[in-house]
Amino acid sequence: MKLEEVARHVSTPLASPAYAPVVPRFTSREYLNIVYRTDADALRAVVPEPLELDEPLVRFEVMRMGDVTGYGPYVEAGQAIPVRFDGERGEYLHAMYLDNFPATASGREVSAYPKTIGAPDLYLDHGALVGTLDYGSLRVATATMGYKHHPLDLAEAKAQVTVPTFMVKLIPDYDGAPRVAELVRTEITDVVVREAWTGPARLQLFEHVLAPLADLPVREVVSASHLLTDLTLAPVRPVHDYLGGSR
Numbered sequence: 482m483k484l485e486e487v488a489r490h491v492s493t494p495l496a497s498p499a500y501a502p503v504v505p506r507f508t509s510r511e512y513l514n515i516v517y518r519t520d521a522d523a524l525r526a527v528v529p530e531p532l533e534l535d536e537p538l539v540r541f542e543v544m545r546m547g548d549v550t551g552y553g554p555y556v557e558a559g560q561a562i563p564v565r566f567d568g569e570r571g572e573y574l575h576a577m578y579l580d581n582f583p584a585t586a587s588g589r590e591v592s593a594y595p596k597t598i599g600a601p602d603l604y605l606d607h608g609a610l611v612g613t614l615d616y617g618s619l620r621v622a623t624a625t626m627g628y629k630h631h632p633l634d635l636a637e638a639k640a641q642v643t644v645p646t647f648m649v650k651l652i653p654d655y656d657g658a659p660r661v662a663e664l665v666r667t668e669i670t671d672v673v674v675r676e677a678w679t680g681p682a683r684l685q686l687f688e689h690v691l692a693p694l695a696d697l698p699v700r701e702v703v704s705a706s707h708l709l710t711d712l713t714l715a716p717v718r719p720v721h722d723y724l725g726g727s728r
Contacts, residue, residue, distance in 0.1 A: 492590060500587035501551035505714065509547025509675075512708040513603055513612040514641065515624050515684045516540045518701040524562060527697070529649055529664065531721055532564040532573055539697050540572065541624060541684055543612030545603040546584075555581035558601035558614040558622065560694060564647060566720065571645035571666070578614055578692065592717045593650035593665045599692065610707055616692035623685045626705045630680030638677035638708050643669050648717070662723035669712045676709040 482495065492498040521537040528534055543558045559577035563570070578599025579585055588594035600615040605628060612624040645668045654660035682705030686695040 492586065499590075500583040503551040505550045505552060505584075505587075506671075507546055507549050507710070507712050507714075510710045510712060511545040511547065511603060512642075512706065512710070513543045513610055513624060513626060514540055514704075514706045514708070515542075515626070515682050516703045516705070517684055517699045518703055519697045519699065523697050527575060528562055528564060528573055531664070532566055532647060534562075534564060536563065538563050538703065539575075541612075541622065541686075541694075543601055543603045543614070543624060549584065552581055552584045552587075555579055555584055556601040556603055557581075557584075557596075558599065558612065559595075560697060561646070562697075566647060566664075566666075569645060571647055574646055574648045575697075576692075576694065578616065592667065592714075593648040593663075595648060614692070614694070616689050619687070619689055621687050621689045621692045622694055624682065625684075626682040626707060627680035629678045629707065631678065633677035633679045633706055633708075635674045635677055638674045638706065638710075639672055641706060642672055642674070642708065642710060642712065647720070650717075650719070659724060663719040664721035664723070665717040666720045667717040668715050670715045671711075671713040673711040674708060675711070676707075678707040679705060680707070681705070 491502040519537050519539050524537050540561045545556050557579035560575040561572040564573045577596045585596045588596040602613045608628050610626045610628045614622040648665050650663045650665050652661035682702050684699050688695045
């Protein structure tokens with residue numbers, strides 16, 4: 482393999498990269514979102530500066546990807562935390578668990594999504610939309626929502642999906658010292674909201690040392706939404722360098 486050919490590859494192994502060199506388009510991406518109130522001290526312990534907190538809220542999400550360019554269908558679950566940065570309101574992506582390795586690898590390498598392998602699911606059960614997350618053989622989250630009880634305004638649904646998101650990008654150097662330590666920002670673009678619903682919801686989180694969602698305990702369910710969308714993820718850009726100041 483020639484020198485110039487090596488640099489054209491997006492990932493290793495060179496003969497069979499971990500993910501395809503594409504900008505993924507998400508078609509029929511279905512969300513179950515549950516926003517809940519948690520402990521303020523617990524949030525302060527996990528949200529990195531310079532992000533700022535207002536209310537002690539968390540959004541638990543389960544997303545069923547109907548079809549994704551380069552990856553195919555898969556399911557993802559995780560937690561996002563409402564924050565502010567330089568006066569802009571957004572969400573800090575705290576943890577993401579999914580059942581697709583190419584999507585996990587590209588999310589971490591190309592961007593900064595805090596992705597790891599898990600076993601989420603999203604399905605309908607006797608009039609309830611059910612979202613679950615297992616880590617290994619153990620259940621760590623169960624969410625239920627009344628299926629299509631009340632229509633949700635499509636503009637409000639789009640605003641939920643397109644809120645700016647912040648993540649931390651960490652890459653160690655070969656000696657173990659930090660090589661990249663950045664706060665980055667991205668957003669969802671080219672959004673089509675096909676359906677949007679709201680209704681009653683419940684959320685249970687179960688303690689697990691390697692999937693510590695329950696460290697942000699559920700004190701009160703604030704709202705819930707069930708969305709069906711098409712969308713694209715914008716590239717990330719750094720907004721703060723932890724090794725050298727603001728970008």
